[in-house]
Amino acid sequence: MMKITFLGTSGSLPTKERNPSAVMINREGELLLFDCGEGTQQQMMRAKTGMMRLTSIFLSHLHADHTLGVPGLLQTMAFQGRTEELTIFGPAGLSKFFEACRGLGLFALKYPIRIRELCPGDIVRRDGYTVKAVRTDHSVPSIGYILQDDPSPGRFNKERALELGVPEGRLFAKLHRGEQVTLSDGRLIDPYKDGIVGEERRGLKIGYSGDTRESEFFFTEAEGADLLIHEATFTKDTSENAAEWGHSTAGGVGKMAAGYHIGMLALVHISQRFSEDITPVIDEAKSEFENVIVPSDLDELEITNPRWPEDPEEQKQESGTRIRKNTYGKTERIRKHQQTQKQIQKQTKQTKQPWNGIQDTEWKTKKRRGQNEKQKRGEDIKKNDVTLPRKYLNTK
Ligand SMILES: [Zn+2]
Numbered sequence: 001m002m003k004i005t006f007l008g009t010s011g012s013l014p015t016k017e018r019n020p021s022a023v024m025i026n027r028e029g030e031l032l033l034f035d036c037g038e039g040t041q042q043q044m045m046r047a048k049t050g051m052m053r054l055t056s057i058f059l060s061h062l063h064a065d066h067t068l069g070v071p072g073l074l075q076t077m078a079f080q081g082r083t084e085e086l087t088i089f090g091p092a093g094l095s096k097f098f099e100a101c102r103g104l105g106l107f108a109l110k111y112p113i114r115i116r117e118l119c120p121g122d123i124v125r126r127d128g129y130t131v132k133a134v135r136t137d138h139s140v141p142s143i144g145y146i147l148q149d150d151p152s153p154g155r156f157n158k159e160r161a162l163e164l165g166v167p168e169g170r171l172f173a174k175l176h177r178g179e180q181v182t183l184s185d186g187r188l189i190d191p192y193k194d195g196i197v198g199e200e201r202r203g204l205k206i207g208y209s210g211d212t213r214e215s216e217f218f219f220t221e222a223e224g225a226d227l228l229i230h231e232a233t234f235t236k237d238t239s240e241n242a243a244e245w246g247h248s249t250a251g252g253v254g255k256m257a258a259g260y261h262i263g264m265l266a267l268v269h270i271s272q273r274f275s276e277d278i279t280p281v282i283d284e285a286k287s288e289f290e291n292v293i294v295p296s297d298l299d300e301l302e303i304t305n306p307r308w309p310e311d312p313e314e315q316k317q318e319s320g321t322r323i324r325k326n327t328y329g330k331t332e333r334i335r336k337h338q339q340t341q342k343q344i345q346k347q348t349k350q351t352k353q354p355w356n357g358i359q360d361t362e363w364k365t366k367k368r369r370g371q372n373e374k375q376k377r378g379e380d381i382k383k384n385d386v387t388l389p390r391k392y393l394n395t396k
């Protein structure tokens with residue numbers, strides 16, 4: 001299960017109702033932050049997301065409404081005694097951004113921070129999931145992200161195994177792992193060919209666009225996502241500026257979502273003109289795509305992992321999506337969605353590729369810190385992986 005907290009849903013400027021961009025994803029206790037606009041740390045406090053289990057920040061681009069919350073958040077975690085490493089991902093220019101922050105003396109830290117510039121196609125591999133950087137189309141270098149849980153083994157058909165004479169125990173486990181086994185009478189049993197293990201079931205898939213025009217590159221990668229968090233700064237009535245400024249319209253995104261089999265669409269980066277009344281945004285998107293929401297700040301969304309169950313009844317149970325309105329500690333469940341699995345059953349082919357094209361930063365260090373922690377988390381380590389040592393960020 002993943003819990004998504006919309007910390008900031010405003011486009012470009014904060015408003016009374018909405019903070020600038022930030023979305024927190026709690027994946028089985030690990031916190032992943034996507035963009036970090038000004039005031040994000042206070043939103044985290046209001047939403048009670050926690051802070052210390054944050055392992056990574058994924059920045060879509062370096063515009064101020066997506067990044068200004070970073071220095072303060074880093075500093076607060078230092079004050080709170082953080083010692084664990086934190087990794088910050090982002091497009092080209094990320095290293096320079098941090099160098100500038102350091103130059104301004106904005107933070108003094110006591111824990112290691114790693115800066116990783118990503119190119120479209122780069123994949124961050126972690127224990128149980130991947131995050132892929134995806135090309136988007138904005139006015140400055142930008143990337144979107146696709147968070148994808150690893151597939152899980154297909155369902156184990158115990159009756160079939162017993163019918164074929166497989167004794168319960170160790171051989172069951174081997175078969176479930178997809179391995180062939182030889183029985184005491186010499187027969188070779190194949191878990192798939194002999195119908196003991198069903199098809200591999202894909203993991204949950206979530207897309208985050210950052211700022212972008214409607215982009216086929218992005219949607220091709222996001223295809224089949226259970227949840228797509230996409231910007232919709234404009235509506236068609238106000239769209240004369242959309243392409244010029246590198247943004248999308250609600251209707252345009254809705255249309256793409258329908259074409260690319262998205263399960264649920266959450267529109268964010270809402271223009272200040274719609275901050276109070278989102279009716280035009282949601283109406284326009286709904287005219288193209290039914291399962292769309294425009295979350296308010298601090299709304300939460302819980303998605304149960306869809307494991308591609310074959311049984312339609314089980315599909316209904318497993319694919320529940322729950323939205324909660326969360327306004328300053330007042331939590332009220334307002335809707336319960338049942339996603340139609342038809343919409344998400346077109347699985348995108350995930351290209352398994354190692355780290356590549358990661359740009360070196362000028363902060364190359366002789367010793368890489370934090371490798372042990374990384375290995376514990378199961379993250380890939382490649383040659384040009386860069387750790388930003390504390391001394392670079394300390395101002396004293
Ligand atoms: Zn923005």
Ligand SMILES: [Zn+2]
Pocket residue numbers: 061063138211
């Ligand atoms: Zn922007």
